Amino acid sequence: MLVEISVTEQRYQAVLDVRAGSTVTDVATRFGVSRQAVHRWLAWYEQEGLAGLADRSSRPRSSPAQTAPEVEALICELRRNHPRWGARRVLFELGRVGCPGPIPSRVTVHRILVRHGLVDERPRRRRREDYVRWERDRPMELWQMDIVGGILLADGSEAKVVTGVDDHSRFCVIATVVPKATGRAVCLALVAALREYGTPEELLTDNGKQFTARFNAGGGEVMFDRICRENGITHRLTKPRSPTTTGKVERFHLSLRRELLNDHPPFLSVADAQTAIDEFRHQYNTDRPHQSLDMAFPVDRFRPEPGDGIALKLPPSLAAVVEETAPPAPPPARLKSGPVVSSTTSIGHAVEVNRTVPASGNLGICGQQFWLGPAHAGRDVTVWADTTVVHLLLDGVRLKTVPSRLTPIHLHQLLTDGGKPGGPPPVSAGPVQVGTAVEVERTINATGLLALAGRQHPVGFHLAGRRVTARLDHGVLHLLGPDRTVLRSLPNPLSAAEAARIRDARPGGPAPAPTPAPLKVDRRVSSRGSISIARQKIQVGIGHAGRTVTVEEADTTFRIYDGDQLLAEVIRTTSKRVARFKARKPEPPRRRSSI
Known part of the structure; x- marks a missing residue:
């Protein structure tokens, strides 16, 4: 009859065999363990008796590389405030808001979110390297266009959105809400984008009847094709039933549904839906990092084409509609105290006003948002604004310049709210002279x-x-x-x-003040390829063993040079000051012999 004995009993039997006179090698061979394991069991038995042979935790006493609790708490807070953010976006925002400690890796952020139950583990899908991706080399080379539904209105009807995305920058060039996605409505949305950003070289669409007559029985040319042909745009079509070809605009649709449409109640009207989508489009283009762009913003990669001065060629029937649908001038507004102000105020009319940056770092003026960051929270900034551009200045130094969405009515509201007539713009308009800072x-x-x-x-x-x-x-x-x-x-x-x-x-403004020269010290690389500075060990590489290298100290990093060649740049993890400046440690003085 076989009887199963516990691990503790087996270890105890091994200890008894050794104490009875058997060699450690024979006992280790008989029990199928190493000699070091038998020696550990003997030491545990001598120190703690039979209780010392029980299983014990292999958890280390300390973990120097463990993520700091305050960093882990900040990661969880970002995820709870934004449930749709993944590990990459949380890592980006962690560096953006200011991490209280060393920035962890993306894998560490993901494991923290899983450990706290903020992300569900899913089976691994195909690797990103397995997908064949394509992208045009520059902006305005190709636009992808499509139509998406899901705009529910209060009267029970459903509107559509005509969308367009620049292939290189992922910049959304078209996001127009239409009651019905007719060919005329799609063409009007396209013409508005062409007038605002210029003419792309190519347009990529699916085989919808608004874009092509490819599968129509009568054939012919639709209005969309005619606009492309007469304005020198190459119209490309996808293969039937292949939505991945226009994957960039389809991915924009997914973000639009997840972040706006799915949780939004029915819109009151088409104009109300257009206002909400315009706000989402502005945030998507200017303040939403894209993983496909290495966490860059689309607005940083997009450059519209100014055009060559040739007006757009439109079909006569569409040109008449474009003229009729031009936005009318807003009605005049009356100030609380003063005469009637005409809405035809010249574009040169500017206003200066002082505002305090809120704790979020997002300053709002008459419905337009300006991101300055939490680092400027509580500081007073000067806003110079007209109907074309807005300058934000801090102590006379320009922080940023953005296109203005303010109307003359908004400017006069700022005048009545503590503002004053603006002087000349703090930054000259026009192109920057070649060769200047x-x-x-x-x-x-x-x-x-x-x-x-x-x-x-x-x-x-x-x-x-x-x-x-x-x-x-x-x-x-x-x-x-x-x-x-x-x-x-x-x-x-x-x-x-x-x-x-x-x-x-x-x-460029005044040249920055010169900074003091960084501290440089010499170190000799050990036979194992490492050096030590301020009690921090840095691995340079065994190929440099025996050589003398120069270490340059920065605020957050150490740079190691071999002559003029930069070998490595590592994050500084020590708070100790550099106390030794020579390559070799000073030798202790030798004692003189009394003989």
């Missing part, structure tokens, strides 16, 4: 990349999520903080002509 505001994405002139430039992972001012001054790229302190200086990756074409660029 330019500045532009950008947010560094979660992987430490800066978007300039339609390309991503690495500037350092330690700056991920920060809002910086990029100053291009001849051959140097300066990254400036909110107080115009130099965060980092790098070689300028753009030519003078490219720098002059950067979107939202402005002439």
Whole structure:
């Protein structure tokens, strides 16, 4: 009869055999364990007796690399406030709002969300590398267009949305609500986008009857095809039943449904639905990072074509409708005290007003939102606004410039609410002169990349999520903080002509104050390829063993150079000060022999 004995009893039997005179090697072989295990059992038995042979936890006493509790709490708070955010978006916003400790990896963020029950584990799908993705090389080369439903109105009817997305930048160029998706309504939406952004080289659509007569019995040419042909646009069609070909605009539809339509009650009217979708479209283009763009914003990659001065060619029947549907001038408004103000106030009329940035960092003026970030919360900013542009200044230094959505009525409301007539614009309009210093505001994405002139430039992972001012001054790229302190200086990756074409660029202000030279010390690489500075061990590589390297100290990183070659840049994890500046440790003094 076989009897199962416990692990403790087996260990006890092994200890008794050794104490009875058997060798450790024979006992280890008989029980199928290593000799070190038998020695551990003997030590446990001598120290604690029979209780010491019981199973014990293998959990380590400490975990130095464990995520700080305050960082974990911030991750959970971001997820609870925004249930649709995944690990990548939470990681991006973690760097954007300011992480109280070292920024964890995406996998760590995902595990934290799973551990707290904020994300459900799902079986792994196909890897991202398995998908074949395509993207045009520059904006305005291809637009994808489609029609989506789901706009429920209060009268029980359902409206449609004519949508269009730029293939390179994912910038939404069309989001027009129509009662019925007729061919004329789709063409009117397209014409409005062409007038606002210019003419793309190609248009990609499905085989809907609004876009083509490909499957119509009578054949012929629909109005959409005619507009494309007469304005030099190549109209491309997908294969039947292949929605993945227009995957970018379909993905925009998914975001529109998830973030707006699914949880929204029926709209009162088409105009009410258009207002809500316009707000979503603005947020989608300017303040919503895209994983497909390495967490960049579509507005940073999109550049409209100014056109060549040739007017759009439209069919006569459609041209008449365009003229009739032009928005009428708003009625005149009367101030509380004063004469009637005409809505035809000149565009040059400007207003200056002071406002305090709220705790969220999102400043609102007459319904238009301006993102400044929590770093500016509680500070007073000066707003210079007219009907074309809005400048935001802090102590005379420009923070950002955005297109204005304010009307003359809004400007006069600001005048009655503590504002004053604005002087000349703080930033001159027009293109920036080639060869002069330019500045532009950008947010560094979660992987430490800066978007300039339609390309991503690495500037350092330690700056991920920060809002910086990029100053291009001849051959140097300066990254400036909110107080115009130099965060980092790098070689300028753009030519003078490219720098002059950067979107939202402005002439550079005064040069930043020179920063003190960084501390540099020498270290000799050990035989195992590592060095130690301020009690932090850094692995340089065994290939550099025995060489003397230079370590440059920064606020958050250490940079290791071998001559002029940058070997590595690691995040600083020590709070100790650098106390040794030579490559070798000083040898202790030798004692003299008394003989």
